[in-house]
Amino acid sequence: AQSVAQPEDQVNVAEGNPLTVKCTYSVSGNPYLFWYVQYPNRGLQFLLKYITGDNLVKGSYGFEAEFNKSQTSFHLKKPSALVSDSALYFCAVRDYGSSNTGKLIFGQGTTLQVKP
């Protein structure tokens, strides 16, 4: 069964420092991977995706993610964190179940706290 894990409930980083939010996945085929961000009382917003091609994917708001097939990871990164990046981040993988519906399976989420 397809699954995605975010091993950290919370990541704390100082403003201006680099940040990493970790994600590992398990799929039976080629992974379609996504990152979403959720601000308080808002819906999820798309950040970036990996379908195929370059392992380093660039997305919105200066975020990027590195796809590592051997480690089955898709960590979200940003070179310099902003206080406004504080939010809940979700990693997701497309479900390759028998129905092949395109349904996304989400990790449990990681709260990013950026302190001034």
Add this chain to the structure above:
Amino acid sequence: DSGVTQTPKHLITATGQRVTLRCSPRSGDLSVYWYQQSLDQGLQFLIQYYNGEERAKGNILERFSAQQFPDLHSELNLSSLELGDSALYFCASSADEVHGYTFGSGTRLTVV
């Protein structure tokens, strides 16, 4: 504005009652997905519709049902509500699996 519209934004109702949540997908998207977000369960997939037909079912209770209409809007019906049904309910739409989802802003349901 993401293009996915959910109404109402907030709903407070009593146990045992029935409510209907509505979702209008982004223009051109044929798939609609419903998710429940609660503090202890994260984002749980409930059900998917594609062009009016049910496509996939997740952890959806028998008290819950959904449908997608010819104009592609979708409704999620929750009945015999319990306190534990209090959660954020999100609708998302997509054109295809490559492009991921566009989420609505959610309906916060509080059962008292």
